Amino acid sequence: MKRLFILVGVLLAAHLGLLLAHRGGAAAETGTGPSVGVVFDVGGRGDKSFNDGAYLGGTRAARTLGARVRFIEPGEGSDREAGLRLLAAEGSDLVLGVGFIFTDDLTGLAREYPKVHFAGVDYALQTDAAGNVVPPPSNLSALKFREEEGSFLVGAIAALAGGSKKVGFVGGMDIPLIHKFEAGYRAGVMHVCPDCEVLVGYAGVTPEAFRNPGKGKEIALSQYQAGVHVIFHASGSTGLGVFEAARQTGHYAIGVDADQWAEAPGHVMTSMVKGVDPAVFDAIKRVKDGDFTGGVRSFGLAEDGVGYVYDEHNRALIPDAVRARVEQLRREIIAGRIKVPSTR
Amino acid sequence: MSVIALLAQVLRIAVPYLFAAGGGVLAERSGIVSLGLEGFMLSGAFCAAVGDYYSGSAWVGLLCGILGGLLFGLLHAVATIRYRADQVVVGIAINLLVIGLTRFFLRLAFDSSSNSPRIAGFEGGGPLSGWLAGAGPMIPLGLLVIPAVAWLVYRTPFGLRLRAVGEHPAAADSLGVPVARVRYVAVALSGALAAMGGVYLALDQHQFTDQMTAGRGYIALAAIIFGRWNPLRAGVACLLFAGAETLQIQMQGTQAIPSQFVSMIPYLLTIVALAGVVGRANPPAALGKAE
Numbered sequence: 001m002k003r004l005f006i007l008v009g010v011l012l013a014a015h016l017g018l019l020l021a022h023r024g025g026a027a028a029e030t031g032t033g034p035s036v037g038v039v040f041d042v043g044g045r046g047d048k049s050f051n052d053g054a055y056l057g058g059t060r061a062a063r064t065l066g067a068r069v070r071f072i073e074p075g076e077g078s079d080r081e082a083g084l085r086l087l088a089a090e091g092s093d094l095v096l097g098v099g100f101i102f103t104d105d106l107t108g109l110a111r112e113y114p115k116v117h118f119a120g121v122d123y124a125l126q127t128d129a130a131g132n133v134v135p136p137p138s139n140l141s142a143l144k145f146r147e148e149e150g151s152f153l154v155g156a157i158a159a160l161a162g163g164s165k166k167v168g169f170v171g172g173m174d175i176p177l178i179h180k181f182e183a184g185y186r187a188g189v190m191h192v193c194p195d196c197e198v199l200v201g202y203a204g205v206t207p208e209a210f211r212n213p214g215k216g217k218e219i220a221l222s223q224y225q226a227g228v229h230v231i232f233h234a235s236g237s238t239g240l241g242v243f244e245a246a247r248q249t250g251h252y253a254i255g256v257d258a259d260q261w262a263e264a265p266g267h268v269m270t271s272m273v274k275g276v277d278p279a280v281f282d283a284i285k286r287v288k289d290g291d292f293t294g295g296v297r298s299f300g301l302a303e304d305g306v307g308y309v310y311d312e313h314n315r316a317l318i319p320d321a322v323r324a325r326v327e328q329l330r331r332e333i334i335a336g337r338i339k340v341p342s343t344r
Numbered sequence: 345m346s347v348i349a350l351l352a353q354v355l356r357i358a359v360p361y362l363f364a365a366g367g368g369v370l371a372e373r374s375g376i377v378s379l380g381l382e383g384f385m386l387s388g389a390f391c392a393a394v395g396d397y398y399s400g401s402a403w404v405g406l407l408c409g410i411l412g413g414l415l416f417g418l419l420h421a422v423a424t425i426r427y428r429a430d431q432v433v434v435g436i437a438i439n440l441l442v443i444g445l446t447r448f449f450l451r452l453a454f455d456s457s458s459n460s461p462r463i464a465g466f467e468g469g470g471p472l473s474g475w476l477a478g479a480g481p482m483i484p485l486g487l488l489v490i491p492a493v494a495w496l497v498y499r500t501p502f503g504l505r506l507r508a509v510g511e512h513p514a515a516a517d518s519l520g521v522p523v524a525r526v527r528y529v530a531v532a533l534s535g536a537l538a539a540m541g542g543v544y545l546a547l548d549q550h551q552f553t554d555q556m557t558a559g560r561g562y563i564a565l566a567a568i569i570f571g572r573w574n575p576l577r578a579g580v581a582c583l584l585f586a587g588a589e590t591l592q593i594q595m596q597g598t599q600a601i602p603s604q605f606v607s608m609i610p611y612l613l614t615i616v617a618l619a620g621v622v623g624r625a626n627p628p629a630a631l632g633k634a635e
Contacts, residue, residue, distance in 0.1 A: 044447070044554070046456025073457055174604075201596045205604055212558035213549045214360070218353060219593050225349055237458060237553045244549055 033066035034094060034287045037087030038280070039080065041099030042207065044073045047237065049257035050276055054098040054121060057280030065288050081105040088113045094287045096280060100124045100177055101207075110137040117292050119143055119283040121276055122177065125296065138294040141286075143279045145299050147234075148184030148342045149333055150272040150306030153326050154232055154254050155188025157270055157308065159196050160322040162230035162252065166197050168223035170242050172210040172235030174202040176343070181234035181256070181272075183344040191338070192325070199223045203238045216241030224249045230269055232256070243267065252317070259309045269317050271309045275299055302334045350590060356479070356548075358586035359486035360385065360541035360557075364564030365571070365578045366489040367413075367537030372573055373497060374530035375510040375630035379435025380420050381538045382561025383442035387412040388539025390446040393552030394453060396463040402480060402547055405463065409543035410536045416442065417535020421528045431632050439561070447554055459553040466547060482544040489537060490579030497575055506530055510628035538564070566614040573627055585610040 038058050040051045061067040070092075072083040080102065087095045088109050093116070097106050100122040107126075110118045116139065123142035126134045136142050158167045167189050171178040186198045201219035203209035216238035220231055224245060231246070232254040233239035239256065243264040246253040253264065255271030279299055286292040299305020308326075310318060332338045364381045371378040388409035395408025416438060423434045447457055454460050466480020497503040505526050508516040513523045538561065545560075546552045563585055571578030588609035595606055 040457075044457030046451075046454075047458040051458075201593060204607065206559075208555070208558040211553060211555050213551075213553050213556055214357075214545050214560075215558070215589075215593075217549065218357060218590075219596075222349075222353065222593055237556075240459065240551065240553055241549060 033061075033068065034284065035068045035070075035092045036061065036094045036096065036284050036287070037070045037072065037084075037090075037092045038096045038098065039072045039074060039083040039087070039102065041097075041101060042210065042236075045071070048260065048262070049236075050121075050274070051098055053258060053274070053276030054096070054280050057277040058096075058284070060277070061281050061284040065285060067284050067288065069284075081109075084109055088116045088118075091116070093117060094119060094284060094292075096283065097121070097123075098276070098280075106140060107137065110140040114139055117141070117287050119280075121279065123296075124177065136294055136296070140294050141283055141292065142296045143283060143299070144296055145274050145279075145305050146301070146340075146342070147272070147274065147306060148180045148187070148340045149301045150274070150308060151181045151184030151232070151234075152188035152191070152333065152338075152340045153301075153308050153330060154270055154272045155185035155190075156192045156326050156329055157318060157322060158185075158230040158232060158254060159189040159193040160325060161269065161318050164227060164229040165193070165195065166199060166223075166226065166228045168199045168220070168228040168231035169201070170216055170219050170223070170231055170233040170235055170239065171200070171202040172204075172238050173207060174205050174209070178202070178234050179344045180342045181232075183341045185232050186344070187341055188329075191329070199226060199228055203235055210236035210238055212238045213241035213244065217245045220245035220253070221249065224251050230254060232272070234272075255309075259311075261309070261313045265313070268314065270314050273307050273309055275303075275305045275307075279305065301330055350594075353590045353593070354583065354586045355483060355487075357589050358582050359479075359483055359544050360560050361564045361567055361582035361586060362486045362489055362579060363541030363544065364538040364561055365567045365582050366493040366575060367534035367539075368564055368568045369493055369497070369534075369571075369573060369575045369578055370506070370530045370537070371534035372568060372631060373510045373628055374506050374527045375513060375628055375633070376421070376424055376527055376531050377431040377435060377632045378531075378534055378565065378568070379432055380416070380438035380561075381534075381564050382557055382559065383435075383439040384413045384416055384535045384538035385542035385545070385557045385561050386439075386442045386446055386555065387416045387535075388542030389546040389556055390442075390449070390542075390552050391539070392543040392546045393460045393463055394449075396547070397453075397460060400464055402464050402466045405547060406482075406540070406543050409539050409546070413535040413537070413539020413542070414532055415535070416539075417532040418528070420535065421531035424531070425524050425527050443555055446552075450552070450554065457554065460551050462550050463546070463552075465550050479544070479548060482540070482547065485540065486544065489540075490575055490582075493537075494575040494579075502526070502529075507628075510630055513630050563610055566610055569627075570610075570614050570617040572617070581613075584613070 058069040062069045074080045074083045096119045098121045103124045106120045118140040121143045189196050203215045220242040230252045233242040234256045242253050246267040247264045252269040257274045259271045261268045368378040368381050391412025392405040392409030396405030423429045424431045505521045509523050509526045517523050567581035568578045570581040592606035
């Protein structure tokens, strides 16, 4: 038993050591601007999407605004809250959580530390028993994206440029946040091709569904076998399996959050990109300028908060006529003539 | 969706389970609880990715993966046999340790907390290359692992000692069976075998991603229990669970049954097996006891 305690103690010490070794990161801590702490989501830095976007926004703020930015990459479970708390207790000007998973922790800490500013990327608004939306605390800014609008556009691309009446969607965890992608995508497909069919597969019902490339590959392979040519994924690193399946069978996939062309060059038709970088930068800038306010900030097509990739790599995969049609759709959504559903 | 395509999918999903369950049966039959399968698999996946990346050869990757699993198997063995630490705790510790270590070294080697660069895989070949592309020798090996373990457990002198040690270590000891040594071999082997399941995952994806085993080690453990610690039955359970997963993937489009129900099948079956509905589930008598 004593040996067990020693073992656990050593492991804990090593764990703390690793946590501390991570903090600080590569960013400058010497500026004169606000002190900012960023805690990453599962996946961490180098995910080539979400967290890297936040990292980019943070480092840009460090460079151009003189902000002192620190990054913490939590391990499992409770570390998340510990990372946020550490930053809040040290009196950071802004504590930023990347990912919907921080919602509860941020809400709790914002009440506990009313003088600290908080921001949550993808913060999930809660509803009370009567079904009314509970506004976030006044020192917490919820950075939300209208992913359904971007998904609508890539849905239109998949249906118009895919060359098949069947299009695919692979989601990570089966939750409302991902349903938003599915709903927008489906609406986009149906808008340009009413007799198309959308095949949908989710990798699971636990957070593990976001990091299960093996499962993603299997779902994608069965969709391709069923006659699908293009699959849009919103599934974190599970989607890497979707790209692998596209590469293996010579079909196409659509990336999410960031430009994922490099995952399978030639097989990534486009990516639905989410402007995490400008949203994070904007939050830091507002703290520096002293006009930070709580509440919801929503980023959609109109704010360039979401969009799709069209550049020299994938230009050959999207015909000009499709591009023109999709740009038309974008303008109609911004003008409010098309209402994109966010639930399925 | 043709029948062959479905069967190929079941097979592809089952391979990691087969490796892990084959390894797990060995350790459990020697009396050591094998909760670290998930960690062994993940270490195998990571070491394979590293070896493959720096050598450019999937075979080197396979070898490195096996060595990685062997190492963590030995760690598990030293902690539970030499130091008699609680086997369940050690298993969980190994799983957590490997998650942390792989991420740490991922960062060190590839400057990413999420995934490795693209690595070489096995080149597909043979008559089923369309269905089992890129798996190389891993699928035949995966199918062989269960019969091989069954042969080892039931048809060799080592297997006899293994079972004796798992049922009644004191009696085995009095007959001159080196209890600790048998257990060391069994647990180290279980690490190496389970790691091969992880190797398959990494090579099939052509990259390592953080926690890519996604609970497969636990499913394999469930298969062992459902198979009542018999390697052949555990192998059948693996195929059954993989079949359920295939069904779940195929059912999602149809909405006939909520796919969540289908994904519950492995866990439900395990509970049913533990409750003793399908025959009596009697684990090796000395399982989990520190001597």
